[in-house]
Amino acid sequence: MRKSRLVTTLFLCALVGFMKNSSGQVKAELESARVQKKKTYQLWYDAPAPNRGGNYKALGVTSKPYDADWESLSLPLGNGWLGACVFGRTDTERIQITENTLVNKSLHKLGGLTNFAEIYLDINHRKPTNYQRGLSISDAVSYTKYQEGGVEYTREYFASYPDKVLVIKLKASAKGKLSFSVRPVIPYLKNPDTTKDGDYRTGIVSANGDLITLSGKMGFYNVLYEGQLKVTNFGGTEQAMNDVEGGNGKIVVADADSAILLVAVGTNYKLESKVFTELNPAKKLYGNPSPHERISNIIAAASKKSYAELLQTHLSDYHNYFNRVKLDFGGTEPTIPTDKLLTNYRTGIHDSYFEELYFQFGRYLLISSSRPGTMPPNLQGIWTQYDISPWGAGYWHNINVQMNYWPVFNTNLAEMFTAYVDYHNAYMEEACQMATEYIRINNPDSLSFSTNGNGWAIGTGASAYTIMGPGGHSGPGTGGFTTKLFWEQYDFSRNKKLLRQTDYPALLGMGKFLSKVIKPTRDGLLLANPSESPEQMQKGTAYKTIGCGFDQQMIYENHHDLLEMAKILDDKAPFISTVKYQIGKLDPIQVGFSGQIKEYREEKNYGDIGEYKHRHISHLVGLYPGTIINSNTPAWVDAAKVTLNARGDLSRGWAIAHRLNLWARVKDGDRAYILFSNLLSTCTKPNLWDTHPPFQIDGNFGGTAGVAEMLLQSHEGYIAPLPALPSKWASGSYKGLVARGNFEVSAAWKDGQATFFEINSRVGGICKVYYPNISMATVTDSHGNKLSFKKENTDLISLQTNKGDILKIKSIPENSKIKATDTLMITTIDEKSVDLVWKEVEGAAYYKLYKAVGNSPTYDLVADKVTKTNYEFQSESISGMGRTTFRVTVVGKNGRESNGRLVYINNK
Numbered sequence: 001m002r003k004s005r006l007v008t009t010l011f012l013c014a015l016v017g018f019m020k021n022s023s024g025q026v027k028a029e030l031e032s033a034r035v036q037k038k039k040t041y042q043l044w045y046d047a048p049a050p051n052r053g054g055n056y057k058a059l060g061v062t063s064k065p066y067d068a069d070w071e072s073l074s075l076p077l078g079n080g081w082l083g084a085c086v087f088g089r090t091d092t093e094r095i096q097i098t099e100n101t102l103v104n105k106s107l108h109k110l111g112g113l114t115n116f117a118e119i120y121l122d123i124n125h126r127k128p129t130n131y132q133r134g135l136s137i138s139d140a141v142s143y144t145k146y147q148e149g150g151v152e153y154t155r156e157y158f159a160s161y162p163d164k165v166l167v168i169k170l171k172a173s174a175k176g177k178l179s180f181s182v183r184p185v186i187p188y189l190k191n192p193d194t195t196k197d198g199d200y201r202t203g204i205v206s207a208n209g210d211l212i213t214l215s216g217k218m219g220f221y222n223v224l225y226e227g228q229l230k231v232t233n234f235g236g237t238e239q240a241m242n243d244v245e246g247g248n249g250k251i252v253v254a255d256a257d258s259a260i261l262l263v264a265v266g267t268n269y270k271l272e273s274k275v276f277t278e279l280n281p282a283k284k285l286y287g288n289p290s291p292h293e294r295i296s297n298i299i300a301a302a303s304k305k306s307y308a309e310l311l312q313t314h315l316s317d318y319h320n321y322f323n324r325v326k327l328d329f330g331g332t333e334p335t336i337p338t339d340k341l342l343t344n345y346r347t348g349i350h351d352s353y354f355e356e357l358y359f360q361f362g363r364y365l366l367i368s369s370s371r372p373g374t375m376p377p378n379l380q381g382i383w384t385q386y387d388i389s390p391w392g393a394g395y396w397h398n399i400n401v402q403m404n405y406w407p408v409f410n411t412n413l414a415e416m417f418t419a420y421v422d423y424h425n426a427y428m429e430e431a432c433q434m435a436t437e438y439i440r441i442n443n444p445d446s447l448s449f450s451t452n453g454n455g456w457a458i459g460t461g462a463s464a465y466t467i468m469g470p471g472g473h474s475g476p477g478t479g480g481f482t483t484k485l486f487w488e489q490y491d492f493s494r495n496k497k498l499l500r501q502t503d504y505p506a507l508l509g510m511g512k513f514l515s516k517v518i519k520p521t522r523d524g525l526l527l528a529n530p531s532e533s534p535e536q537m538q539k540g541t542a543y544k545t546i547g548c549g550f551d552q553q554m555i556y557e558n559h560h561d562l563l564e565m566a567k568i569l570d571d572k573a574p575f576i577s578t579v580k581y582q583i584g585k586l587d588p589i590q591v592g593f594s595g596q597i598k599e600y601r602e603e604k605n606y607g608d609i610g611e612y613k614h615r616h617i618s619h620l621v622g623l624y625p626g627t628i629i630n631s632n633t634p635a636w637v638d639a640a641k642v643t644l645n646a647r648g649d650l651s652r653g654w655a656i657a658h659r660l661n662l663w664a665r666v667k668d669g670d671r672a673y674i675l676f677s678n679l680l681s682t683c684t685k686p687n688l689w690d691t692h693p694p695f696q697i698d699g700n701f702g703g704t705a706g707v708a709e710m711l712l713q714s715h716e717g718y719i720a721p722l723p724a725l726p727s728k729w730a731s732g733s734y735k736g737l738v739a740r741g742n743f744e745v746s747a748a749w750k751d752g753q754a755t756f757f758e759i760n761s762r763v764g765g766i767c768k769v770y771y772p773n774i775s776m777a778t779v780t781d782s783h784g785n786k787l788s789f790k791k792e793n794t795d796l797i798s799l800q801t802n803k804g805d806i807l808k809i810k811s812i813p814e815n816s817k818i819k820a821t822d823t824l825m826i827t828t829i830d831e832k833s834v835d836l837v838w839k840e841v842e843g844a845a846y847y848k849l850y851k852a853v854g855n856s857p858t859y860d861l862v863a864d865k866v867t868k869t870n871y872e873f874q875s876e877s878i879s880g881m882g883r884t885t886f887r888v889t890v891v892g893k894n895g896r897e898s899n900g901r902l903v904y905i906n907n908k
């Protein structure tokens with residue numbers, strides 16, 4: 001079956017309708033809609049999602065809770081205020097609704113997200129033909145269409161952020177042929193008398209005229225909730241029916257041509273300090289007004305608009321974000337459904353459209369779940385059908401919630417981070433208390449008695465109602481995952497107002513806390529004590545230590561970024577001098593006998609301590625999202641690769657996504673591609689949701705971030721387009737990715753070689769661009785006038801830009817790369833010499849030999865212009881030299897150097 005044009009057609013109809021009485025701006029939008037029509041992105045299927053009732057046993061699954069149909073095949077919509085999962089059924093349609101503040105006590109006692117409502121549409125069509133359903137992520141509209149009894153039935157669903165409603169339109173192609181009843185249900189109702197600990201849910205559904213209201217209360221936090229569903233039918237009749245005893249209500253629509261349903265939901269939750277500082281769960285929302293009036297107003301306002309107006313408002317809001325980035329690996333819209341594309345992908349048929357779709361789907365999910373004024377996305381975004389959600393669908397802070405935001409800045413969606421900033425501001429008071437508590441227990445000598453003098457801290461577990469302090473299984477450095485996002489918010493925007501108001505306070509407070517978690521050692525270092533590498537266990541308990549790589553790197557990263565900010569703001573406070581002193585004593589990177597970045601100081605060979613292939617690879621946070629391991633520390637980059645190789649390419653969803661970003665950072669495009677394809681093949685459901693298992697959304701976001709990281713980097717002081725391009729994406733283009741410094745970057749390439757870059761300077765400033773041979777390229781402004789630039793070296797240029805300047809770079813001379821040698825060995829070794837032998841490389845002009853001793857970040861050149869394939873390295877005392885990495889590179893006829901091949905000697 002061909003893919004549907006339904007959404008685009010409906011969208012254009014709606015726009016044309018709107019244009020009749022509207023301005024030229026809409027005309028322009030229509031034009032751009034036509035241009036976009038070239039390639040649209042959608043997930044589509046030729047059958048409804050099954051709904052086998054979460055019968056996990058029948059599905060052969062042993063862990064509860066589990067609803068395989070919901071998590072594999074329902075299609076997610078969201079506007080930050082609510083999430084909806086659409087099944088597209090023709091007998092009884094199921095639309096599952098989530099609201100990110102409706103929680104029960106949950107297993108973790110933090111408050112776990114729970115299903116808000118199920119909306120059933122009893123349609124009773126049992127013999128549909130020409131069935132198709134889908135989710136256009138180009139428009140954020142889901143649809144279902146089929147024929148039954150000679151009539152074509154269509155449904156459209158979208159969640160509008162500006163109007164705060166879920167809109168559903170049902171339509172029959174023949175007059176009077178649409179009949180159905182709509183029946184919302186409150187899930188997991190429990191009897192208050194029999195539920196322990198007051199953790200109950202009460203509520204009723206009542207229908208009145210054209211409105212159905214669901215309202216009730218969640219016991220544990222006393223959450224008042226309300227949902228309203230308004231039905232407008234065209235050409236038919238409507239009857240509200242109530243089963244008063246059962247607390248259920250429904251509306252029956254008969255003989256209509258079409259109908260529109262509007263849904264709004266909410267609770268009496270208020271995002272404020274009190275919700276975190278109040279210890280009594282029953283009082284967290286005390287005094288907050290019922291959501292009734294707010295929800296009524298939303299429904300009343302939306303009811304005043306026509307369907308076309310609602311759709312237009314939604315599309316222009318959504319397109320404003322989604323259309324900023326285009327990505328093209330040469331994929332074309334497929335003629336087979338998305339689940340078949342996935343099956344093919346798993347067997348090695350890697351369709352480029354599918355990869356583009358996966359990338360854009362992550363952006364779609366972020367726009368759908370994180371908006372200014374809403375809660376941030378949790379472990380399941382804004383979609384959970386469970387009573388007790390896996391891990392409470394919480395805000396897990398030892399990588400997960402931050403990974404949700406890894407694509408936020410580089411894929412041009414910075415506004416979406418606001419939701420986290422609001423959450424952060426609300427938990428701050430409690431986080432300051434957490435910091436004081438932590439220092440009081442773990443490092444009382446450093447305790448400050450001044451207000452917020454201990455900074456702030458956050459550990460792993462958190463929800464809309466509670467946060468926890470560090471410790472348990474993730475060390476005090478855990479907060480660094482969060483502050484990195486605040487650093488990035490500044491570095492990508494260069495917005496000094498935001499820096500002063502939000503980003504600097506976040507890093508300064510974290511810096512204060514981290515400055516107190518380290519203790520001096522006898523050899524003059526400052527090490528986190530106690531310290532834990534997230535979730536590594538030994539003999540069944542979390543492994544506690546001093547100064548593990550994770551904590552030291554995180555402290556380094558926060559201190560480093562903090563000092564950068566202090567410089568910009570000219571903060572000369574005495575504490576900044578403390579940070580300057582401390583940063584030199586952290587010794588964050590240690591290299592072990594396997595040539596690996598060590599997870600623990602006490603580790604010798606890789607894997608001595610902890611799980612060998614643990615999903616967390618926390619001792620590489622300095623490579624990504626951190627930057628201490630970078631191109632200027634080649635010996636550490638090589639050591640990071642050793643660690644990555646040992647940890648392996650298969651893991652849980654988010655953990656594969658982390659490895660993908662790490663391989664991108666070491667600029668190995670082909671290896672990063674393997675991680676990306678592993679993510680798609682092994683951790684992706686037919687609805688493209690990431691699975692841990694079960695469904696966990698961080699992997700989706702990490703996957704999208706990873707693709708962007710392969711295509712554009714900017715963490716090393718310059719813009720580096722196409723830093724990790726895999727051979728698989730030989731030719732392609734992208735538009736609108738963002739580099740630090742607030743440059744919007746577009747690129748095109750052919751046969752692995754860049755043909756064009758366009759850089760839009762959004763705030764002005766120096767623009768440095770790195771690409772092989774770029775100093776020989778032509779650089780023009782948007783009118784084609786040649787611009788002069790400074791040649792920093794063959795591969796690096798710099799230009800001063802003003803806000804709004806557009807640079808176009810073309811005619812970049814091709815750069816031929818030379819391969820590394822396949823083998824490097826030590827043949828003999830004695831106290832005075834080491835004999836090294838390597839394999840000859842065709843086309844080599846000569847070889848270079850380097851060495852790095854101990855934890856050195858860089859290599860020393862041992863021998864240059866070696867034309868043989870062996871070398872006798874001599875030293876006064878080999879055994880006294882310390883742990884050493886030897887590295888041989890190949891230099892080609894064009895003077896370009898290959899990657900290195902390594903061999904080690906492990907004297908102490």
Ligand code: FUC
Nearest residue numbers: 379391396400535615652
């Ligand atoms: C961390 C991870 C787990 C899981 C959980 C929600 O604890 O180690 O794999 O993602 O968060």
